[in-house]
Amino acid sequence: MGKVQEIVAQYSNKQGGIIEAYHAIQKEYNYLPKEAITEVAKTFGVSESQAYGVATFYSYLSVEPRGKYIIRMCESAPCHVAGADEVIKAIERQLGIKVGETTADGKFTLELTECIGQCQATPVITVNSEPIFDVTPQKVPEILSALK
Amino acid sequence: MAKEMRVLLEYADQIDPASAKDYIKVGGYSGLEKARKMNPKDLIQEVKDSKLRGRGGAGFNAGMKWSFVPQNVPVKYVVCNLDEGEPGTYKDRIICEKNAQALLEGMAICGHAIGSDQGYIYCRGEYPFVVELLRKAIDSASDALGDFNIEVRMGAGAYVCGEETALIESIEGHRGEPRFKPPFPGVEGLWQAPTVVNNVETYACLPYIMVNGAQWFAGVGSASYPGTKVLSLTGDVVNRTFFEVPTDATLREVIFELGGGIRNGKKFKAVQVGGTSGAFIPEQYLDTKIDFDSMGAIGAALGSGAVFVLDESRDILDVATRISKFFEHESCGKCNPCREGTFRNREILERLNAGKGSEADLDKLLLLSKVMQKACLCGLGQAAPIPTESTIKHFRHEYLRKVQ
Numbered sequence: 001m002g003k004v005q006e007i008v009a010q011y012s013n014k015q016g017g018i019i020e021a022y023h024a025i026q027k028e029y030n031y032l033p034k035e036a037i038t039e040v041a042k043t044f045g046v047s048e049s050q051a052y053g054v055a056t057f058y059s060y061l062s063v064e065p066r067g068k069y070i071i072r073m074c075e076s077a078p079c080h081v082a083g084a085d086e087v088i089k090a091i092e093r094q095l096g097i098k099v100g101e102t103t104a105d106g107k108f109t110l111e112l113t114e115c116i117g118q119c120q121a122t123p124v125i126t127v128n129s130e131p132i133f134d135v136t137p138q139k140v141p142e143i144l145s146a147l148k
Numbered sequence: 149m150a151k152e153m154r155v156l157l158e159y160a161d162q163i164d165p166a167s168a169k170d171y172i173k174v175g176g177y178s179g180l181e182k183a184r185k186m187n188p189k190d191l192i193q194e195v196k197d198s199k200l201r202g203r204g205g206a207g208f209n210a211g212m213k214w215s216f217v218p219q220n221v222p223v224k225y226v227v228c229n230l231d232e233g234e235p236g237t238y239k240d241r242i243i244c245e246k247n248a249q250a251l252l253e254g255m256a257i258c259g260h261a262i263g264s265d266q267g268y269i270y271c272r273g274e275y276p277f278v279v280e281l282l283r284k285a286i287d288s289a290s291d292a293l294g295d296f297n298i299e300v301r302m303g304a305g306a307y308v309c310g311e312e313t314a315l316i317e318s319i320e321g322h323r324g325e326p327r328f329k330p331p332f333p334g335v336e337g338l339w340q341a342p343t344v345v346n347n348v349e350t351y352a353c354l355p356y357i358m359v360n361g362a363q364w365f366a367g368v369g370s371a372s373y374p375g376t377k378v379l380s381l382t383g384d385v386v387n388r389t390f391f392e393v394p395t396d397a398t399l400r401e402v403i404f405e406l407g408g409g410i411r412n413g414k415k416f417k418a419v420q421v422g423g424t425s426g427a428f429i430p431e432q433y434l435d436t437k438i439d440f441d442s443m444g445a446i447g448a449a450l451g452s453g454a455v456f457v458l459d460e461s462r463d464i465l466d467v468a469t470r471i472s473k474f475f476e477h478e479s480c481g482k483c484n485p486c487r488e489g490t491f492r493n494r495e496i497l498e499r500l501n502a503g504k505g506s507e508a509d510l511d512k513l514l515l516l517s518k519v520m521q522k523a524c525l526c527g528l529g530q531a532a533p534i535p536t537e538s539t540i541k542h543f544r545h546e547y548l549r550k551v552q
Contacts, residue, residue: 018321057323058304076235115235119382
């Protein structure tokens with residue numbers, strides 16, 4: 001049995017456990033490979049199009065390969081007025097990619113996100129869901145170089 | 149001088165939120181004990197008498213909601229909405245991080261009232277660390293909760309899942325698209341079974357209502373929306389933090405006394421209460437109480453309790469444009485008025501913000517707003533045009549400045 005099958009099998013008895021299974025697969029692969037969709041559809045008794053529909057509905061799930069570190073910049077209003085645009089530009093400059101892209105070495109993916117509920121310390125970014133507070137363009141090089 | 153009134157957050161940072169033992173030491177789980185000695189009908193009446201209303205945004209009477217659940221059905225569910233995706237809001241995270249056990253106790257109290265032994269907490273995907281904390285808290289509370297089970301399910305980043313039927317769809321493992329109502333979840337919810345969906349803060353109020361009595365709770369704050377409210381302050385305010393206040397505190401007290409006023413010595417321009425779907429309120433309404441009905445009377449909403457402050461230097465049209473992008477992105481696409489409406493709202497605002505719009509665009513936006521409020525399937529689409537409408541109403545001059 002392949003790794004994907006093994007992971008999905010752990011959730012097979014969980015009613016409505018598709019999203020949980022997807023989370024577990026993403027923990028391993030950082031995205032949902034094609035076989036994950038097929039396997040989930042089979043296990044939970046839904047069509048592949050339905051399984052794909054779930055995978056593409058939620059912004060934290062991705063059917064495209066992503067980097068080791070997924071950086072998300074919050075672009076909701078509180079972060080917006082605190083200078084999120086400048087932070088995005090600084091990250092794009094530093095990594096040489098645009099929002100939605102992954103660096104050639106497969107290390108970083110840059111995404112935008114809506115509010116992550118840490119508005120006491122705006123602007124906020126997350127690295128693999130870990131929030132980093134009060135980010136400024138000046139702090140960006142230091143934050144990124146800490147990610148090995 | 150306005151003061152905080154800490155009920156839910158009284159023991160914040162003094163107890164370990166994951167530990168039932170810590171919580172019991174400060175009186176925890178005695179509310180559940182008391183509730184379980186009552187018959188469900190009396191318990192629901194007690195909650196009704198407390199006048200507790202939903203803390204998630206809709207402000208519906210909690211006891212009334214529970215009373216819609218039919219008695220003679222074997223399987224029912226208690227669902228907690230911890231999907232707080234409303235930008236600028238983090239009060240449910242704070243309640244969990246400071247007093248997670250009160251949430252669990254509240255859910256078990258609801259379980260006894262409606263005759264359910266299974267609860268689900270739907271936590272947003274942005275809070276994996278809260279999921280972890282809650283799972284520990286549930287393990288620790290297994291004795292206290294007895295036959296009532298609670299499972300935590302994690303969302304995956306979809307604002308619309310804060311709508312109760314979309315949330316239910318998501319727990320079932322589907323795309324988080326809202327259902328048509330009726331039937332309401334109280335009759336047909338999770339896996340077609342009767343289901344109560346309440347917000348974290350609503351459940352967390354229940355232990356204190358049980359211990360101190362419905363009359364006590366009904367006497368705190370404003371009469372029509374009693375109790376305390378946890379607010380999260382963001383934007384251009386000195387103290388960007390959370391506060392728990394009685395519901396008769398005014399916006400001015402919250403912003404200028406607790407919040408410490410505007411940052412960098414600037415002047416106040418506007419406040420948006422209740423999250424990104426709320427109305428922008430100018431200075432003349434700052435003496436309004438924060439309770440649900442008082443906010444409603446000025447065309448605003450208490451909503452989630454987010455308080456987003458803008459100083460005099462902020463460009464209202466730019467902020468409204470940014471917000472319109474949010475709603476376009478988060479619209480699930482199920483109903484046409486929202487899918488198309490959020491798109492057009494953003495399109496016209498972007499045009500105006502770029503200085504390429506006309507005064508006629510303002511009328512188009514107001515008409516669109518009316519249509520969306522009436523025709524959209526769920527609260528997302530109905531509230532999406534509110535920031536646009538309220539900023540045109542109160543800050544029309546700022547729009548006109550950018551009009552050709």
